[in-house]
Amino acid sequence: MDPSGIFATSYRADRRLVRTRWQALSLILFIAVLLAAPYLVGPRIVAILNIMYISAVVAVGLQICTGYAGQINLGQAAFMGVGAYTAAILAEKTGLSFLLTIPIAGFAAAVFGFLFGLTAARIKGFYLALTTIAAQFIFHFAVLNLPSSWLGGSNGVTVPPATLFGLRIVSEGAQYYLMLFVAAIMVAGAFGIVRSRFGRAFVAVRDDDVAAGIMGINVAATKANAFLIGAFYAGVGGGLWAYLIRFVGVDQFTLFNSVFFIAMIIVGGMGSIVGALIGVFVIRVIQEIIATVGPNIAESVTFLGGDIVFAGMNVILGGVIALFMILEPKGLMHRWTILKSSYRIWPFPY
Numbered sequence: 001m002d003p004s005g006i007f008a009t010s011y012r013a014d015r016r017l018v019r020t021r022w023q024a025l026s027l028i029l030f031i032a033v034l035l036a037a038p039y040l041v042g043p044r045i046v047a048i049l050n051i052m053y054i055s056a057v058v059a060v061g062l063q064i065c066t067g068y069a070g071q072i073n074l075g076q077a078a079f080m081g082v083g084a085y086t087a088a089i090l091a092e093k094t095g096l097s098f099l100l101t102i103p104i105a106g107f108a109a110a111v112f113g114f115l116f117g118l119t120a121a122r123i124k125g126f127y128l129a130l131t132t133i134a135a136q137f138i139f140h141f142a143v144l145n146l147p148s149s150w151l152g153g154s155n156g157v158t159v160p161p162a163t164l165f166g167l168r169i170v171s172e173g174a175q176y177y178l179m180l181f182v183a184a185i186m187v188a189g190a191f192g193i194v195r196s197r198f199g200r201a202f203v204a205v206r207d208d209d210v211a212a213g214i215m216g217i218n219v220a221a222t223k224a225n226a227f228l229i230g231a232f233y234a235g236v237g238g239g240l241w242a243y244l245i246r247f248v249g250v251d252q253f254t255l256f257n258s259v260f261f262i263a264m265i266i267v268g269g270m271g272s273i274v275g276a277l278i279g280v281f282v283i284r285v286i287q288e289i290i291a292t293v294g295p296n297i298a299e300s301v302t303f304l305g306g307d308i309v310f311a312g313m314n315v316i317l318g319g320v321i322a323l324f325m326i327l328e329p330k331g332l333m334h335r336w337t338i339l340k341s342s343y344r345i346w347p348f349p350y
Contacts, residue, residue, distance in 0.1 A: 003344055017191060034180060038173045046176050048288055053183035054240045055280045059264045060190045061233020063276040067265050068194055069226030070206030071120050072128050075113075075135030076234050076261045081253030082139065083109040083235025084242040088157040089150075091242070098162040098169070098243065102182065105239035106232040112139075113231020114224055121220035124209075136255045143250040156249035159242045169243075179240055186236060190273050193229065202226055203271075260287075263321045269331025278332050286317055 008014035018024045038046055062076045083105035090101045112135070119131045143151050151157065162169040162178065169178055193199050201222045204212040213219045242248050260283060268279025328335060 015195065035177075038176050043172055046172055048284065050176055050179045050244055052280055052284050053179040054237050054244065055261075055264065055284060056183050056277055057186045057240065058234050058237035059261050059268075059276045059280050060187055060273055061230040061237070062261050063265045063271075063273060064190060064193060064199075064202065064233070065226045065230030066262070067270040067272065067276070068199060068206060069202035069223065071117070071223055071226050071230075072125065073132050073227065073230060074129050074255065074258050074262065075116060075132035075139075076230065077253040077255065077257035078135040078139035079109040079113045079231040079234035080238035080241065080257070081143075081248075081250070082112045082231075083238030084248045084253065085143065085151055085157065085238075086235065087239035088159045088242045088248040091160050091162075092157060095160075095163075098164050098178075102236055102239040105242075106235040109235025109238065110228045110232035113234070114228040117224035117227025117231075118220075120223040120227060133255065136253075136258065139253065140250055152248075154250065156247055159246045159248060161246070162243040175244060179244065182236065182240060186233060187273065187277070190233070194273065198222075198225065198229075206271075265331075266329075267321065267324045267331055269333030272331070272333045275331050275333030278336075282332065283317075283321075286320060290314070290317055 002019055006020055008016075008019075013019075018027060033040075037049060041049075058076060058080050062073060065071050065073050065076075086108040087101040087105040090096045090104060091098075096104075116132055116135055120128055123131065144154060146153075148155065162175075164178070169175055194202070201212070201217050204215065204217055205219055205222045205226075209219045209223075212222070238253070241252070245252075264279035264283045265276050266279065267282050268277065269275025324331070
């Protein structure tokens with residue numbers, strides 16, 4: 001709901017994301033804070049922000065596939081792993097620039113995801129979820145059983161620094177701006193996708209695929225395209241991850257990671273790009289709090305043992321996710337929308 005007195009007088013104005021001066025000012029201030037972050041916070045916070053940007057790219061892709069197109073996807077971490085290994089192998093063996101390895105990583109993951117998207121044309125719901133879980137096992141099996149000279153096997157692959165126009169990006173500040181720049185492009189692209197005819201087709205298939213087919217939408221192609229786009233985003237995120245960590249191992253892309261990506265879009269709000277970003281922020285902050293508090297508890301309460309403490313912390317994280325699904329299944333974005341609407345129509349209840 002727009003504020004009173006704000007209304008569109010053309011189709012182009014009606015499609016604008018930023019509709020008021022306050023929204024434009026808020027966006028400019030938010031971008032300014034992100035650009036100044038390396039100078040305002042310490043290296044640890046910068047490292048956390050880098051991981052948030054990568055997670056945002058992957059979660060936004062999952063939001064397009066699951067939140068907009070309604071295709072359950074529990075293999076997003078495997079698609080991310082395909083992108084990470086592709087970028088790592090290309091960077092190590094061919095020395096290609098960051099500008100080439102990242103798009104190729106996205107396309108490699110998109111091809112892998114498209115194969116599973118084809119199954120979505122015939123199955124849905126629980127059976128589709130099981131099929132996407134298979135992506136995890138196929139990915140792990142391939143990495144661990146192919147010749148180690150190809151993908152490194154269980155030893156993983158070391159990744160050289162990203163190069164851009166001949167420059168090696170090794171400093172924390174340069175890495176931060178690189179992650180921020182790519183994440184901003186991918187998020188902006190996601191807004192364009194969901195507002196295009198493809199995005200409207202995704203929503204139509206999600207709401208009722210039979211009715212969508214009657215309207216002339218190619219349902220099978222739409223479902224496969226949703227997986228393709230979601231996997232492309234995961235591949236780009238995997239490529240960024242490879243350049244940030246400088247090491248790629250198969251245990252970095254497990255089924256647990258896929259579940260956490262699902263949790264991010266549930267907590268933030270299904271069917272909303274902004275909701276996915278909010279979910280990434282909330283889940284990553286909770287994970288960092290657990291990672292910080294856990295060791296302190298293990299040192300203070302020694303009789304519990306470190307394993308029990310860390311297992312308990314993961315239970316707490318799972319409990320938070322479960323509470324969101326019970327108490328606010330539509331996510332924080334839905335609650336924020338209600339809060340804005342209540343403020344704008346106050347004191348009237350409707």
